[in-house]
Amino acid sequence: MPVSFLTTEQRSRYGVFNAVPDVAQLGAFFRLDADDRRRAMAANGARNQLGWSVQLGTARFLNCFLDDPEDVPAAVVDYVAEQLGLQAADLKGYGSKEARWDHQEQIRGGYGFTAFEGEQWFALACWLYKRAWTTGERPIVLFDLATHRLVGAKILLPGVTTLERMIAALRERVAARQYALLAAAPSPRTRPPC
Incomplete structure (x- = not known):
């Protein structure tokens, strides 16, 4: 079973800004309330x-946090800087x-x-294993579901290859278990008569 099931484009779009956030998204995610501004202003210097x-x-x-925190759209920086009275x-x-x-x-x-x-890795692995065992969903579906689950629990997203390898390994374990169960099932000739 292949470990890499995401395309190059899918990998490149994971955990980064794929477009400039619109006005509603800026207001929902980048608006700073009084407590946010107080915490920010406790940092040393404008930068x-x-x-x-x-x-x-x-x-x-x-x-998630970006590898380079400066890799954000200019509209985001402008929106946040304006709230803080900075450039x-x-x-x-x-x-x-x-x-x-x-x-x-601190964040x-x-x-x-x-x-x-x-602990978070183990909990997600158990959930994914059960899901793979009972549903037979494609790897990309499991990837999307896992990402959604992590976001909902406010668990910071791991690297794309970490999640991709986890899903591939769990699906491989599920397949091995299924094969073992099928191999252990008696054939019609070896079943005892009823």
Whole structure:
């Protein structure tokens, strides 16, 4: 069974901005309330304040943090900067600073996001295994369902290959179990007479 079932395009669209958020999305995910602004302004300097806020909105919108927090559409940076009374150019260089890691930890702790680690991995693996056993859904369907489940639970999305390999391995285990059950079933000649 192939481990890679996603196309190159599907992989490239995972966990990133695929389009500029519209006005409704900006308001829903990137609007900062008083508490958000207070937390952002506690960061040291305009670059960190804007970077912290952009990362908060990104986590809300994508359910993950970007490898480079500056890889967001300009409309997002403009929208967030305006709320803080900062300039969009203040974000420049934020992605190369160590503070971004501390900010991610603050956002996880302060906003109820969970990292995809041991317990979350095991819970998702159990759910996917049961689903694969009972439904026989295609890998891409399981991938989409798993992503939806993680987003709903505010568990930050793992890397695309992590999720892809997990699904492929679980489907392989399900297939092996099915084959073993079928192989153990008696044939018509070996069944005892009724």
